[in-house]
Amino acid sequence: MKPRTVQNAPPLDAAQWIEAAFDALAEGGIEAVRVDPLAKQLGVTRGSFYWHFKDRDALHQAMLRQWRERANYMIFNRLERSAESASQRLDRLLALPHATERSSRGAAIELAVRLWAQRDRNAAKAVRHVDRTRLTYFAKLLQQHGVPVVEARHRAFLFYAALMGEAWITTDNREAMRHGLRALLLAKP
Amino acid sequence: MKPRTVQNAPPLDAAQWIEAAFDALAEGGIEAVRVDPLAKQLGVTRGSFYWHFKDRDALHQAMLRQWRERANYMIFNRLERSAESASQRLDRLLALPHATERSSRGAAIELAVRLWAQRDRNAAKAVRHVDRTRLTYFAKLLQQHGVPVVEARHRAFLFYAALMGEAWITTDNREAMRHGLRALLLAKP
DNA sequence: CCCAGGCCATACACTTGTGTATGGTCCCTT
């Protein structure tokens, strides 16, 4: 009878559904990103969802597309814009997991996507792409920092692993740890 | 009328439910470990489940207890039994993710537990415990290998992170990578 | 002013999952 309340909330678009979907993904994995709870979370009914998306799977694919882009472009472009040295950039990257609540969400999303990728071919493809991009970027930075090519690739892997480890290996004194890592990873040969 | 089929399958115990639960956990996260699917998977009805466990949450807690033990004792004791040098043990640890299907399951379980730990206090506690145990063990091995105490802790973190990275960072030429990591991580100071 | 289309509520039919209550087998003991 009164579909949208008198004080009209601004209408939703697909992006907001996707945002809420990432929240759910971060908390419960891909199995937890369900239409009905999302609708309740957004304060609407599923009628809205099925207008923006064909079905649940369409949402999943949209999430993958977005993750695949945001996971690289956002971070790297922002990093490249500021004119710093390679080592400064590596520093800032290492300090990244520490950031805030925001990056804790990001870490959870990373976990969830990788778990998802265990049995979903599309998710696996996205993860492969993201990993390749990041690894080659890190290797490039390390080369610019003075590390020879082959070792740069190896150390890029360590760097990447340390980045993730910082995010979800629970340990005390992260501060001290980060300094040690910095020394180990960025040592000139 | 004929509760258990004539050809009696051996009766289940709680352990088998937990095993199946870990399979589900590895595939879909904690949200996917549901009673009814597990029952179908095991070829019984939920009647069995609710005899062995009070409810779904009881199963979750039992899983945590088991993970917390198996994640450390099993691996380390087996490693300690064989009389090797510290560096040999570190080598074998680094080669661990490569192993088989079996360890792919283990990696997925690790992912799922850590994702779970984002919002479950008990899971978080288990992860903290496991991480502490592993990190101190790695640090001990590295000390035995000749690395001074403080750097041993830092390098143990890198070692741990690399171990996980190997398991779930998708990259080509894992073989070459592992050799590079070995050189970087086990270099004498 | 009106009406087409963007956006959403409502209702309905299923499906899947949870938990409980109860009873039926089988085996092991006494």
Added chain:
DNA sequence: AAGGGACCATACACAAGTGTATGGCCTGGG
């Protein structure tokens, strides 16, 4: 040879989630 307990099937009541069908509101362009 009972009888008790381990183990599970069955049935029931309910809750939650998925899609579909349909119609209503509300805004902008002619």
